[in-house]
Amino acid sequence: MSQDTQQVAQEAAYEPLRIRERFRPWSWVSTALILVVMAVLLQALLTNPNFQWDVVAKYFLSSSILKGLVHTLELTALSMLIGVSLGTLLAVMRGSRNTALSGASSAYIWFFRGTPLLVQLIFWYNLSSLYPSLVLGIPFTGIDFGSVVTNTVISPYTAALLGLGLNQAAYTAEIVRAGILSVPHGQLDAAASFGMTRGLTLRRVVLPQAMRVIIPPVGNETIGMLKTTSVVSVLAMPELLYSAQIIYARTYEIIPMLIVASLWYLLVTTVLTLIQMQIEKKYAVRGPAAEDGTFKQFVRRAWRTHASRTGTSLAKANMTGARP
Amino acid sequence: MTAPASPLSPTRATTTPMVVARGVHKSFGKTPVLRGLDLDVDAGEVVCLLGSSGSGKTTFLRCINHLEKINAGRITVAGEIVGYREAGNHLVELSEKEVARQRAGMAMVFQQFNLFPHRTVLQNLIEAPVLVKHEPKAEATERAVSMLSRVGLAGKEKAYPGQLSGGQQQRVAIARALTMRPKLMLFDEPTSALDPELVGEVLDVMRGLAESGMTMIVVTHEMAFARDVADRVVVMDGGTIVEQGAPSTVFDNPQHARTRAFLRKMG
Ligand SMILES: Nc1ncnc2c1ncn2[C@@H]1O[C@H](COP(=O)(O)OP(=O)(O)O)[C@@H](O)[C@H]1O
Ligand SMILES: [Mg+2]
Numbered sequence: 001m002s003q004d005t006q007q008v009a010q011e012a013a014y015e016p017l018r019i020r021e022r023f024r025p026w027s028w029v030s031t032a033l034i035l036v037v038m039a040v041l042l043q044a045l046l047t048n049p050n051f052q053w054d055v056v057a058k059y060f061l062s063s064s065i066l067k068g069l070v071h072t073l074e075l076t077a078l079s080m081l082i083g084v085s086l087g088t089l090l091a092v093m094r095g096s097r098n099t100a101l102s103g104a105s106s107a108y109i110w111f112f113r114g115t116p117l118l119v120q121l122i123f124w125y126n127l128s129s130l131y132p133s134l135v136l137g138i139p140f141t142g143i144d145f146g147s148v149v150t151n152t153v154i155s156p157y158t159a160a161l162l163g164l165g166l167n168q169a170a171y172t173a174e175i176v177r178a179g180i181l182s183v184p185h186g187q188l189d190a191a192a193s194f195g196m197t198r199g200l201t202l203r204r205v206v207l208p209q210a211m212r213v214i215i216p217p218v219g220n221e222t223i224g225m226l227k228t229t230s231v232v233s234v235l236a237m238p239e240l241l242y243s244a245q246i247i248y249a250r251t252y253e254i255i256p257m258l259i260v261a262s263l264w265y266l267l268v269t270t271v272l273t274l275i276q277m278q279i280e281k282k283y284a285v286r287g288p289a290a291e292d293g294t295f296k297q298f299v300r301r302a303w304r305t306h307a308s309r310t311g312t313s314l315a316k317a318n319m320t321g322a323r324p
Numbered sequence: 325m326t327a328p329a330s331p332l333s334p335t336r337a338t339t340t341p342m343v344v345a346r347g348v349h350k351s352f353g354k355t356p357v358l359r360g361l362d363l364d365v366d367a368g369e370v371v372c373l374l375g376s377s378g379s380g381k382t383t384f385l386r387c388i389n390h391l392e393k394i395n396a397g398r399i400t401v402a403g404e405i406v407g408y409r410e411a412g413n414h415l416v417e418l419s420e421k422e423v424a425r426q427r428a429g430m431a432m433v434f435q436q437f438n439l440f441p442h443r444t445v446l447q448n449l450i451e452a453p454v455l456v457k458h459e460p461k462a463e464a465t466e467r468a469v470s471m472l473s474r475v476g477l478a479g480k481e482k483a484y485p486g487q488l489s490g491g492q493q494q495r496v497a498i499a500r501a502l503t504m505r506p507k508l509m510l511f512d513e514p515t516s517a518l519d520p521e522l523v524g525e526v527l528d529v530m531r532g533l534a535e536s537g538m539t540m541i542v543v544t545h546e547m548a549f550a551r552d553v554a555d556r557v558v559v560m561d562g563g564t565i566v567e568q569g570a571p572s573t574v575f576d577n578p579q580h581a582r583t584r585a586f587l588r589k590m591g
Contacts, residue, residue, distance in 0.1 A: 184436075184438075186434060186436050186438040187438060187440065189386075189391055189432075189434065189438060190432075190434065190438035190439075190440070192391060192424075192427060193389055193391065193427055193430075193431065193432040194427065194428060194431070194451075194452035194456055194504060195424040195425060195426075195427040195428025195429075195452065195456045195504075196424065196452065196455065196456055197420055197421065197424050198420065200455060200456075204451065204455065205440060208442050209440075209441065209442050283442070285441045285442060285484070285486060286441075286484035286486055286487060
């Protein structure tokens with residue numbers, strides 16, 4: 001035995017045993033299959049002249065589409081704002097010991113979840129035919145401070161906001177309630193034992209911890225809302241999809257215009273997903289090895305899996321204290 | 325009824341009692357849990373509350389700071405009736421704010437620590453002083469840091485509870501309780517959720533507190549701690565006190581059959 005090989009043998013004896021990922025033939029086969037399918041789909045998309053990609057390109061940044069996009073973003077943001085704030089209020093009311101408050105909250109949720117959004121939108125839009133004027137005053141006393149004609153307050157825009165926001169509040173209320181219920185009761189005991197009032201406890205102890213449970217579904221609802229806003233086209237509100245429809249009603253380029261709208265929806269959804277990941281990170285509970293679910297961590301984990309498959313960064317894994 | 329002067333603590337007759345519980349009844353629904361409980365605890369006294377599981381120890385502690393409402397009787401802490409005020413011959417429940425103010429004067433340490441997991445150790449410690457007592461943040465921080473070193477956790481300010489061992493978390497919980505400068509501390513089995521090797525560090529901190537003159541009511545199954553540290557042990561069974569006295573008396577010469585049964589079980 002030469003000195004060299006002896007030394008190598010000795011080193012091997014001291015070095016921690018390396019773990020090599022098992023060879024998984026099916027994972028390679030399935031990856032290859034998916035790549036082939038994706039290539040076929042991509043080719044079918046890009047080379048088919050019927051999609052009229054030149055038309056897509058022409059309208060993608062056109063001013064009416066961009067205006068529609070802004071309307072869609074605005075409606076999404078404002079109705080989610082109404083939905084989340086009113087929904088939180090409803091969730092807190094629902095948990096109240098006062099039965100009038102919790103009953104009112106239940107009734108609200110029952111009604112707005114139980115009727116179609118489309119009907120609610122049309123109802124708000126046509127409020128003036130039910131109540132031609134709105135009066136501010138003290139009920140049952142005949143004392144009025146003033147009144148307005150309903151149609152001046154309820155524009156298609158406000159009708160859309162009311163319809164979307166009030167409906168969303170009913171759904172958000174249930175999400176927030178689940179979040180509140182997820183906080184262990186011991187947290188409330190601890191807060192109370194220090195002399196924190198219920199309101200303070202809710203703001204400082206309960207809601208911040210409930211966020212972890214609340215954010216993923218609210219993110220989901222926001223992305224849902226982005227597309228639900230297209231329902232308001234029944235009120236002739238030129239949001240993204242309706243703006244595309246207006247164009248193809250004129251030019252008959254239906255498919256490319258729908259692609260333009262869909263590409264924008266996809267793009268905004270991507271951005272919203274990234275924002276959601278950042279917010280989740282902020283409310284993650286820090287533990288010994290907590291995964292905080294951020295995008296960065298997602299990439300890092302994917303890379304780690306990849307690296308351990310290919311065996312590139314084993315030394316690093318050993319250095320960071322990976323247990324054998 | 326006045327507390328009999330005890331030869332063990334000659335000052336007792338002259339100090340005002342910190343806690344006076346008289347005829348305390350508490351039921352959950354139709355199930356009575358406390359059945360006419362009487363107890364006096366003097367300022368500076370350390371009382372260990374013993375008794376088998378379900379005898380009502382936790383419920384009694386929670387009644388003392390009004391986390392549970394009693395159905396009959398009264399509890400006073402530092403001369404104030406807890407949770408109620410007298411109006412003629414009635415007791416009327418206090419407002420939420422007034423109950424909160426009473427609670428801020430005593431502190432409770434829980435079996436499950438109940439630290440706020442979303443806040444750092446330092447934030448856990450200054451939360452109540454700043455928000456409840458409206459102390460300036462700098463002052464609260466300064467005291468929090470000194471409390472942390474008092475429980476042997478200097479330098480852990482920025483850690484999150486989830487990054488600490490159980491024993492460390494419970495010590496943070498004790499430091500957090502101390503930042504409120506309580507007149508009275510209530511401990512509900514503070515070491516029962518800990519791995520055996522972590523129990524000692526928490527008991528050491530509590531021993532130090534007892535020596536500093538803190539008034540403490542401690543529910544515990546740590547018999548050695550009770551024998552060493554308590555001025556008095558109180559044995560509960562079925563929602564009443566069956567026996568109490570100096571640790572040596574109760575442990576070495578138990579009078580009541582329930583006490584003997586309990587001590588046998590504890591080894
Ligand atoms: N919130 C509650 N609702 C109903 N029963 C309860 C509640 N808390 C405690 N109990 C009952 O009261 C009795 C005494 O409980 P507890 O005070 O926790 O005893 P200990 O702390 O001595 O083990 C037990 O039988 C328990 O089941
Ligand atoms: Mg208990």
